[in-house]
Amino acid sequence: xxxxxxxxxxxxxxxxxxxxxxxxxxxxxxxxxxxxxxxxxxxxxxxxxxxxxxxxxxxxxxxxxx
Numbered sequence: 001x002x003x004x005x006x007x008x009x010x011x012x013x014x015x016x017x018x019x020x021x022x023x024x025x026x027x028x029x030x031x032x033x034x035x036x037x038x039x040x041x042x043x044x045x046x047x048x049x050x051x052x053x054x055x056x057x058x059x060x061x062x063x064x065x066x
Contacts, residue, residue, distance in 0.1 A: 008043075015043040 005013075011032060018028045029040040 012043045012045075015040065016046060019044060 015028050015032060018031065019025065023031075025037065025040060025044065028044070029037055032040055032043060034040045034043075
């Protein structure tokens with residue numbers, strides 16, 4: 001069974017991508033609309049994933065988007 005990522009999963013990935021590209025956490029905080037840096041830090045937590053644990057996934061042509 002496949003599911004779409006939640007809004008929070010997407011925001012977390014975006015936040016981590018911004019930091020990986022060199023943006024300061026305070027800038028990311030502003031982009032996410034957080035009033036407290038602690039909330040941004042929750043979004044930046046990768047829940048134990050390291051860069052070496054990411055896996056490339058091939059999506060077959062014509063695969064359903066549902």
